[in-house]
Amino acid sequence: MQYDWDRPREFCGVVGIYGDKNASFSAYLALHALQHRGQESAGIAVSDGVTVRKKLGMGLVSDVFAEKDLKELHGHIGIGHNRYSTTGASAELNIQPIVVRYKDGALGVGHNGNLTNSQTLRRKLEARGSIFQTTSDSEVILHLVAKSLEESLIDKIKDAVRQIEGAFSLVFITNDKLIVVRDPNGFRPLALGRLGKGYIVASETAAFDLLGAKYIRDVEKGEMIVFDNNGMQSYHPFPKCTPAHCVFEFVYFSRPDSRIFGDYVDKTRRKLGKNLALEDKETDADIVISVPDSSNTTALGYSRRSNVKFEIGLIRNHYVGRTFINPTQSKRSSDVRLKFNTVGGVLKDRRVVIVDDSIVRGTTLKKLVQTVREAGAREVHLRISSPPIKNPCFYGMNFPTHEELIANKREVDEICQYLGADSLKYLSLEGMLSAMPSEQGQTYCTACFSGVYPLKVKDLEET
Amino acid sequence: MQYDWDRPREFCGVVGIYGDKNASFSAYLALHALQHRGQESAGIAVSDGVTVRKKLGMGLVSDVFAEKDLKELHGHIGIGHNRYSTTGASAELNIQPIVVRYKDGALGVGHNGNLTNSQTLRRKLEARGSIFQTTSDSEVILHLVAKSLEESLIDKIKDAVRQIEGAFSLVFITNDKLIVVRDPNGFRPLALGRLGKGYIVASETAAFDLLGAKYIRDVEKGEMIVFDNNGMQSYHPFPKCTPAHCVFEFVYFSRPDSRIFGDYVDKTRRKLGKNLALEDKETDADIVISVPDSSNTTALGYSRRSNVKFEIGLIRNHYVGRTFINPTQSKRSSDVRLKFNTVGGVLKDRRVVIVDDSIVRGTTLKKLVQTVREAGAREVHLRISSPPIKNPCFYGMNFPTHEELIANKREVDEICQYLGADSLKYLSLEGMLSAMPSEQGQTYCTACFSGVYPLKVKDLEET
Amino acid sequence: MQYDWDRPREFCGVVGIYGDKNASFSAYLALHALQHRGQESAGIAVSDGVTVRKKLGMGLVSDVFAEKDLKELHGHIGIGHNRYSTTGASAELNIQPIVVRYKDGALGVGHNGNLTNSQTLRRKLEARGSIFQTTSDSEVILHLVAKSLEESLIDKIKDAVRQIEGAFSLVFITNDKLIVVRDPNGFRPLALGRLGKGYIVASETAAFDLLGAKYIRDVEKGEMIVFDNNGMQSYHPFPKCTPAHCVFEFVYFSRPDSRIFGDYVDKTRRKLGKNLALEDKETDADIVISVPDSSNTTALGYSRRSNVKFEIGLIRNHYVGRTFINPTQSKRSSDVRLKFNTVGGVLKDRRVVIVDDSIVRGTTLKKLVQTVREAGAREVHLRISSPPIKNPCFYGMNFPTHEELIANKREVDEICQYLGADSLKYLSLEGMLSAMPSEQGQTYCTACFSGVYPLKVKDLEET
């Protein structure tokens, strides 16, 4: 899996390990399996029961950690984090896990998600004289733990997480404990598994597969689990509330081979494709192709239902890295071509359906449509496996501003014209939701499409 | 496209540019498009009409060249090379292009292929007092040019290439010329295109697409083309001989979006899949999956013809790099899992056909079969889109020794047992060849399967 | 100037710039001039009146900062710090300046010296729920400022520095201010100069010379100076107390070309040498040599007074870096030889006086004596320009523990025997102090020699 560097979405992946004598190596492999959730930076903190050590760095997991680093991080408890996010100078500052010293020793945290009252909390803490060394939400959480008047660490953390709002899948480390918390809405996924005689939690189950760990169940929404010498203990520090799982994890973000929110991503994507075909009966096309790799299964589902032939019409170059194009070359070439090339024999003279997962700004897709036309496609029909994105996300998907969201400014036919396609259809909200698993009462956050936010954004109100 | 680092095959890609004021930038993008042909090292040499400059390095194209490097390599003539090859100390020594000074100034060369009489030639040259700074074939060619008694450079190069035997797609650079030569058997592909008002040659046409260049035709087997102020001139310095195109370029090596030996790779792979299905009528399976990405189209072809459903059952992690597994973890995990994960919902309780392109040692495939079984597959049937590899290649595919080739030691049923599959079928030689384009009289080298070598290997005879 | 990497002394250098449009470049050069005070890490924080930016790194100043970094750090206010200190994992964590956000915006600090009540303060802060991200004293100071109940920043800083005890030459940066503070005992030097139309403060005046800045005066002990739009304002937030300047700054640490505590280091060292000769009238030697470079002037002073000829008998190799010796070679070679070689013609058959500044563990000097003997010296007499070091320093010189200080365990004659010298003499405490400037009422800390500590070490009492 490889995601687009040019799409401004804030991703993160977290992992927690308890009871594995090579905790650092396991966290490392898990982060590797979660690499698609954050390519900007990575970090691991490990405890051997006495001392918490950490290693952080900018770049891919394979660049940040040398074998020697992992050996130095010896211990049986570990947390890991990777991140794709903020820009410039602050990037290096905000690499996680953050590890601090407080009254009772060392405390570290890794966070996937976004708090909706962090600015509010931060202002309160600063008013009482707190200093901050990062600009991340997560440092706020550590302050709340350290300042809690509760006696035990477990109660302090309960106290702290009850004060924060928003999306959070958290992994904490102390000298002798791993503690994980998932927000009461369950915005982001977090799975629990058995790793040998120990335990593992991770954003996605693909990490378990790589480690040979066995999936037990999801960490429940609103659940807090403590792993220590006494084994594993579960708490529910929050009042119950309606689930608001992020649909985008299914639509685009998670790996197809992961199981989140109760089902395999792959299976849901296939249904998205089928529903897309169901809503699109009149289209008369020769072939359907996907924008690889995130829409592969979706396109396959579309093909099955529509009986339009599935073909591989775009080849993705996975070596992209920091390749650049000279300005004077850009007349003939384009940055989209660095990632995708067309397969001439497949597209020539065909009426082509392109299945993609979503449209944010539309700039990449516009160039892609043009590239497919240049390969000889007679017609180009765009089918998007989610509704138009019209609203910002405050729970961890870092979409651009209102102004930059193309669907916020234009109607579907205007977008189609802008993109240069012969037709454009989005999957309906109902079509999308009916593809999502709901057997266990799952409900979903659709704020970016519908504008209905399941949780107030306190920071916005106060600004 | 991304190829397996653990398969010991010697690859290379070459590019030549003439008449483009940003020759270095164009060579850079072309090498990026040819990255799958060699990830170990890359190099570019450029001339501004007066001076030949070069920049070489170990690693991916995006790692070797910074923007500043390409700016320093100013000029309108350029050659580029990337390589996946020898190990250890010699690797750095042998990065191409090799650029030397001789009587008439600077001369550089990049070489894709393998000479079959280079040791013989080298011994002769050494007997006359020549010294060598690399262990590569290509240095021999430069000696032959410099030592030629002919007057003009063009005649010197003709003289030199008439002495060498084997597989060679060559790009030469001098202060004011680009010269390209393809061996008379046409083992390796080499295409000619128009780049703005200039020209480009490259191992595969995918490089043209990225640059917005237009495909003109293949450089003919046995053709030598000179590009300079006088335009483009074609020579045929060799006696005619039967074509011996490398089938492996179609089966595995070239990009599906490239056009080589007269047709799109993608189209040929689809036919390989169809032929594989034709030879395999009795198989009763639920789904067919490919080993991504090289077998995707082949599996699609198999599915079309056999009516077994095409599914995506293996997810490839494209971030592999230099990721490592701790020895103590290897009980539960494996290096194959670093690259491939299974999609649980797709494979569980299914009878699965896996389509792969070839089997060299079988070690990776054995682990893959096991991984697919662990994901719940009820049956695992391996279908290989080429015959058993029983013989070494002397024309540029660096297979391991006889002893390591699994098909050299064992019968098909033994291999099947070793791999742990329920059944194993190879495509027949005829089935494979009938998928290859032949409209223009193309014939192919099948030495690694059949043991019939189209060209004597003089180096072997003399040893 | 280059100091010994194998001598465990905690050094730091600080610089502050106000009113120079290239504050980052000036801080960089100043740190370069102060490089001998800390080779482990370096950092610069700069403000353009609106935003505080920083760049930190491990290594020499010339390694940490590229020209591009300094350009990005644009602004007219800057602070810089270099450090030679703690080992291992904590090193990277503790690079200064530390910059944090608090209620009123950004605040950064660089610190030369050592607090004697930082553990006590830290425990108090932690008890109130503060979290710490470093293990350095300086973070405590920032907490105190942020937590102060005073209104203005100036009063907050006064409040904070009145709570800390020990040795501190501090430089603070905010969006629009440079603030510097020197402890009331004046342990470490801090000089004030004019830099164009702006100001500079630095640990040593050698930094002024490199920048073409003019020395105005020392920052007074117990003085706090605020630089902002209103110019420069001086405060004295501490009660008066007796000066306790660190003699080691004169004896060994500061550059000979710097002016500290009221006089040139060079001049004081010369007097140390003269006093050493005065106390050593009976020695009958042929030549006197120094251990370069710190004892050069001292040896010259000794020569003048004793009429023993000054010679250059040891050549220092300034390229040491991370050069290593193979264990099997260490029979013939030694790590001391990596730094010093003897001049054969100078030492052979001579009775040699070696002048060195101090003896900590004695291991290096022991090898040096042996090396000088191997060069043919007939007699080797060691003369040390300070008394025996018997006690740890709590004000910033990070001597090893009691047990490792050779003078703490052995009498002078035993040390002489251990070192393999023919005689060993230390300068007396009186002899040392009479070489120090005292015209302006300067008095000195001699704790490491005398055991008389001018300031209680609260942290020790509480442990």
Next chain:
Amino acid sequence: MQYDWDRPREFCGVVGIYGDKNASFSAYLALHALQHRGQESAGIAVSDGVTVRKKLGMGLVSDVFAEKDLKELHGHIGIGHNRYSTTGASAELNIQPIVVRYKDGALGVGHNGNLTNSQTLRRKLEARGSIFQTTSDSEVILHLVAKSLEESLIDKIKDAVRQIEGAFSLVFITNDKLIVVRDPNGFRPLALGRLGKGYIVASETAAFDLLGAKYIRDVEKGEMIVFDNNGMQSYHPFPKCTPAHCVFEFVYFSRPDSRIFGDYVDKTRRKLGKNLALEDKETDADIVISVPDSSNTTALGYSRRSNVKFEIGLIRNHYVGRTFINPTQSKRSSDVRLKFNTVGGVLKDRRVVIVDDSIVRGTTLKKLVQTVREAGAREVHLRISSPPIKNPCFYGMNFPTHEELIANKREVDEICQYLGADSLKYLSLEGMLSAMPSEQGQTYCTACFSGVYPLKVKDLEET
């Protein structure tokens, strides 16, 4: 010792090791001791009797070689080279030792000096079809060896070195031999020592001291020594000729602790200083200072003879590296200040004699004079321990062109005026030569001063 990066002189250092099981580690330390002879690049080639391996790189010895590299270079025969020389792109190409394959196996060479007929030889070789991969003299030598019609390697090397002219101290390595050759004029130094049970040769004896090797004698001018299983054998392949040792090795280049051309450098420099004083009786000055470190002993010699007090008035910053000054700062600061600072107390109101070794362009010295004046010196008298440099060197000192040599364009009083000094005196040619050892019939090359070249420069004649 540290030499000026801004003085364009071509330096090199060579070392050869035979019979030491850690040949790579010994070569490494020797290169470290010879670091002042070349800071641009370094390389080591080692043989274990079967295979020659090498490691080359840009930068200081401590940067180029990691411990792991030296372990991989296992063997008992080794050669090493460091280099300070050509600029830009060619630098990396020309790192030595150069190792090639020829008829009889591997052959490597390291070269200190400069050939005066290399262009002539190269043209001849090229005319016969040879190709060159570097632009260095040394590759010519390897061609001559490989092309020799002699039978044995020893005779081939004799044949080759008889054809070359100029300055050369050469170390060759083959699988089983170390061979060293010194040119018949003996331009550059080369010493022979005993290293345990094996042998060492090196440009300077300081390398022996670091390794604990014992000096035996100099390799004689015109001598060739072969080290192999049969021990050490000496040959004299050249006709006798008058020695022409480079005076600059004594004046500036070699380390003071080395013994070259029959005596210690330190001793000769002292004599240079004394002679300088003898020729300068009328100067009435208060103090004499040196430009550290190369002129330290010379200034001491001047002081002894003149009774002018020796002082340390300039402090050298040894951390220079790649430190840079912002253009806008250069009004107040200067690049000379990055290296040298003045000691205020020493220079103020004094009449100062500055002793330096030579003047090439004069730009650095001009700034230094100004710096000393700014420190308060009342008078500044320059005394140079060699005559005016008026002519280029063709034997290895890479002075700038005629035009850039200040003494070539101006009379002494004009130079004095340009430099801003109160007086300027050069040591006379006789004064310089009488300081050099001559007991064993040594005579010297003074071409750069006198214009009398001891050896024709064939390359110049042919151009």
